[in-house]
Amino acid sequence: MRQFSPEWTVPSKIEQNPMIWMITVNGMIVDVRYMPLEVQEIAYKKGLIPYIPGNNKNSPE
Secondary structure (H helix, E strand, C coil): CCCCCHHHCCHHHHHHCHHHHEEEECCEEEEHHHCCHHHHHHHHHCCCCCCCCCCCCCCCC
16 A cells, blocks of 8 residues: 555545546546446446445445
8 A cells, every 4th residue: 555545545535536536448547437327337346436426325424
């Protein structure tokens, strides 16, 4: 774990940390918050993101 690792982010700031939401799709790094819901669901099921953005039942707060 390094200084800027997402693991150091406090739960109340997860939504604001862009590194948590970056994934690779077809070789391109994208912010999953701006991707279609189906892509977000796949990323969540694979454990790539902590919860589906905008879906309150999965958020840490």
